[in-house]
Amino acid sequence: MKRWEANVRKVVPYVPGEQPKETDIIKLNTNENPYPPSPMVLEALQNVKYEDLRLYPDPEISQLVHSIAADKGLDDNQVFVGVGSDDVLAMSFMTFFNSDKPVFFPDITYSFYDVWADLFHIKYETKALRDDFTIDVNDYKAPNGGIVIPNPNAPTGLEASSSAIESIIAANEDSIVIIDEAYVDFGARSVVSLIEKYDNLLVVQTFSKSRSMAGSRIGFAMGNAKLIKYLNDCKYSFNSYTMDRITMAVGQAAIEDVDYFNSTVADIISTREWVKDELDDLGFVFPDSSANFIFASHPDIAAAEIFEELKKRGIYVRYFNKPRIDNYLRITIGTDEQMGQLIEALKEIRSLKCHD
Amino acid sequence: MKRWEANVRKVVPYVPGEQPKETDIIKLNTNENPYPPSPMVLEALQNVKYEDLRLYPDPEISQLVHSIAADKGLDDNQVFVGVGSDDVLAMSFMTFFNSDKPVFFPDITYSFYDVWADLFHIKYETKALRDDFTIDVNDYKAPNGGIVIPNPNAPTGLEASSSAIESIIAANEDSIVIIDEAYVDFGARSVVSLIEKYDNLLVVQTFSKSRSMAGSRIGFAMGNAKLIKYLNDCKYSFNSYTMDRITMAVGQAAIEDVDYFNSTVADIISTREWVKDELDDLGFVFPDSSANFIFASHPDIAAAEIFEELKKRGIYVRYFNKPRIDNYLRITIGTDEQMGQLIEALKEIRSLKCHD
Numbered sequence: 198m199k200r201w202e203a204n205v206r207k208v209v210p211y212v213p214g215e216q217p218k219e220t221d222i223i224k225l226n227t228n229e230n231p232y233p234p235s236p237m238v239l240e241a242l243q244n245v246k247y248e249d250l251r252l253y254p255d256p257e258i259s260q261l262v263h264s265i266a267a268d269k270g271l272d273d274n275q276v277f278v279g280v281g282s283d284d285v286l287a288m289s290f291m292t293f294f295n296s297d298k299p300v301f302f303p304d305i306t307y308s309f310y311d312v313w314a315d316l317f318h319i320k321y322e323t324k325a326l327r328d329d330f331t332i333d334v335n336d337y338k339a340p341n342g343g344i345v346i347p348n349p350n351a352p353t354g355l356e357a358s359s360s361a362i363e364s365i366i367a368a369n370e371d372s373i374v375i376i377d378e379a380y381v382d383f384g385a386r387s388v389v390s391l392i393e394k395y396d397n398l399l400v401v402q403t404f405s406k407s408r409s410m411a412g413s414r415i416g417f418a419m420g421n422a423k424l425i426k427y428l429n430d431c432k433y434s435f436n437s438y439t440m441d442r443i444t445m446a447v448g449q450a451a452i453e454d455v456d457y458f459n460s461t462v463a464d465i466i467s468t469r470e471w472v473k474d475e476l477d478d479l480g481f482v483f484p485d486s487s488a489n490f491i492f493a494s495h496p497d498i499a500a501a502e503i504f505e506e507l508k509k510r511g512i513y514v515r516y517f518n519k520p521r522i523d524n525y526l527r528i529t530i531g532t533d534e535q536m537g538q539l540i541e542a543l544k545e546i547r548s549l550k551c552h553d
Numbered sequence: 554m555k556r557w558e559a560n561v562r563k564v565v566p567y568v569p570g571e572q573p574k575e576t577d578i579i580k581l582n583t584n585e586n587p588y589p590p591s592p593m594v595l596e597a598l599q600n601v602k603y604e605d606l607r608l609y610p611d612p613e614i615s616q617l618v619h620s621i622a623a624d625k626g627l628d629d630n631q632v633f634v635g636v637g638s639d640d641v642l643a644m645s646f647m648t649f650f651n652s653d654k655p656v657f658f659p660d661i662t663y664s665f666y667d668v669w670a671d672l673f674h675i676k677y678e679t680k681a682l683r684d685d686f687t688i689d690v691n692d693y694k695a696p697n698g699g700i701v702i703p704n705p706n707a708p709t710g711l712e713a714s715s716s717a718i719e720s721i722i723a724a725n726e727d728s729i730v731i732i733d734e735a736y737v738d739f740g741a742r743s744v745v746s747l748i749e750k751y752d753n754l755l756v757v758q759t760f761s762k763s764r765s766m767a768g769s770r771i772g773f774a775m776g777n778a779k780l781i782k783y784l785n786d787c788k789y790s791f792n793s794y795t796m797d798r799i800t801m802a803v804g805q806a807a808i809e810d811v812d813y814f815n816s817t818v819a820d821i822i823s824t825r826e827w828v829k830d831e832l833d834d835l836g837f838v839f840p841d842s843s844a845n846f847i848f849a850s851h852p853d854i855a856a857a858e859i860f861e862e863l864k865k866r867g868i869y870v871r872y873f874n875k876p877r878i879d880n881y882l883r884i885t886i887g888t889d890e891q892m893g894q895l896i897e898a899l900k901e902i903r904s905l906k907c908h909d
Contacts, residue, residue, distance in 0.1 A: 200727035201753050204652040204698060210789030213612050224608075233604035242603050242799075248589035250803070251765040252580075256569050280636060283792045296560040316790040342560060371556035397557050405609075412606040412798040433566030434672040436639040442768040443598075443799050447606070 230409035241450035282403035282416030296342025347377040354486030380488035382407035581885040586765035597806035638759035638772030652698025703733040710842030736844035738763035
């Protein structure tokens with residue numbers, strides 16, 4: 198080993214879900230939206246002045262910040278925008294989690310939290326979910342250096358009540374509590390209204406799921422103006438110009454088309470509820486999802502086997518080979534047609550594997 | 554102060570050059586290219602499938618990486634792509650500069666280096682440039698935790714010889730040496746060919762200046778495959794999907810249009826050489842620039858005054874109120890027409906201020 202290697206920051210990177218290059222598959226593995234972005238996004242794209250790409254973008258991302266703030270009924274200085282919610286969360290870990298006490302998050306959760314903690318040398322402690330995958334709020338009422346909880350949780354899809362979340366925020370006025378609401382738009386309740394009441398609350402959301410814009414990389418955080426200022430200071434110290442001109446323009450179009458957003462979200466919720474019934478009929482068990490995915494297990498067929506069988510049939514879902522969840526599959530909600538094909542495939546796999 | 558504030562990472566952020574919202578100005582303050590990007594960028598933009606924005610982008614940025622590698626005669630695993638060269642440099646500081654010895658860089662240089670060092674709690678020592686703004690290579694031959702040198706340097710525009718740079722790289726096999734070549738395409742010599750010889754060398758370049766794409770946020774680093782792997786590991790631990798789909802497509806178009814690149818770069822060099830003559834005639838002094846800007850001082854008129862007078866006339870240049878350089882202006886090379894207007898304005902200011 199060369200001596201310079203001793204000074205390299207060694208990490209075990211986050212492994213994103215497969216992004217297969219084939220296009221003739223049913224892709225239900227990374228919680229993407231099956232519907233295209235708003236037609237206003239297309240219009241915004243067609244109106245981009247390519248000559249202007251020679252100029253730096255607005256480092257304050259002012260117009261997109263303003264459109265998001267307007268949509269959420271907030272002031273512009275209560276909104277921070279980043280390159281996807283992963284960028285927002287990474288920046289938040291770096292900005293707010295600098296205590297010598299450990300940061301708390303659930304043991305079964307978004308698998309990027311421990312990666313960020315390791316990257317920034319942040320101590321952490323995971324808190325075990327109950328057997329039914331619910332959070333025990335009392336776990337989060339011990340001294341800590343910060344808290345991050347996704348609501349609805351991923352990969353379970355389970356929503357904690359606003360009062361449970363509020364009791365955690367209220368019990369931790371000395372540390373920052375991040376509520377990661379990546380999936381909140383699919384029928385769960387946001388705690389964003391609490392940012393006026395609690396100055397230690399940061400709520401993170403994304404355009405990747407409910408706005409059909411995973412390919413554009415837009416996420417945002419909402420909190421009191423002081424928190425947002427601290428976050429921006431760190432962002433400006435890392436990279437002043439994080440968001441390109443085109444993404445700003447298409448992002449603004451996406452957030453302003455409220456009708457399209459409401460209609461596609463309603464479609465996904467309706468498909469999800471129908472899929473729950475079908476999975477139930479097939480003998481699957483799953484926590485009641487408020488997200489755009491269902492986290493399902495079958496008592497008679499191993500999840501790893503179903504995963505492989507689905508893949509053979511060109512259907513990609515997500516399988517995590519991790520303690521407590523290695524017999525579950527996370528299935529993204531696609532279109533009715535895609536989900537129909539999934540259900541047919543599952544029926545086939547069941548008859549193949551269960552000789553009843 | 555709330556107790557959570559004690560755990561906030563406190564920073565003094567980098568202050569980017571002004572990005573005025575008016576469009577009827579002559580903007581020579583942030584080293585943007587006066588020419589639009591390649592027409593192939595427009596074509597790529599028109600071919601974007603907006604429906605695909607619903608899908609995550611390729612986390613490996615494979616196609617753009619491949620196009621850059623092909624252009625530079627490298628293997629794909631020798632190239633790392635980030636969101637502008639600031640993102641690449643921030644990630645490199647975080648990945649490679651983790652020693653308890655100080656990182657070295659010049660006292661007069663890109664003003665982001667000390668900001669990154671502070672952000673990541675990296676010790677650093679600046680090494681004073683000589684009075685003529687040249688680097689003393691011997692300053693970089695003491696024990697250190699890493700080295701970063703821009704070549705050509707900014708804001709001076711001065712190029713160090715490849716042999717001087719190589720002697721620094723060769724003398725530091727135990728630490729990573731980053732050569733920041735943001736401005737190299739305007740007639741300076743790159744040391745990228747040395748990455749095969751020295752495994753401690755990382756060369757960083759950008760699309761923002763010579764490819765007219767500051768608004769798109771594309772930067773890249775070149776080094777041996779091991780360095781690039783370490784950099785990618787940290788990137789995947791920070792944000793797996795840093796680059797959006799559209800930027801990848803337009804970036805690829807830009808790097809593949811070699812003729813357009815060569816022709817616009819030649820135009821800027823030719824304008825720069827003519828502007829040097831004009832500034833010389835007006836009594837300005839300046840180091841001989843190899844970049845797309847000139848760092849000029851006038852013996853009889855204070856730089857701060859010229860800055861304000863130019864601004865009144867709608868011409869924005871960059872003024873740094875910092876030790877040793879507070880009587881200089883960094884003037885970006887625009888079109889011949891813009892620079893003609895600048896020269897006329899400077900003549901006017903000179904006759905106003907110098908009662909000869």
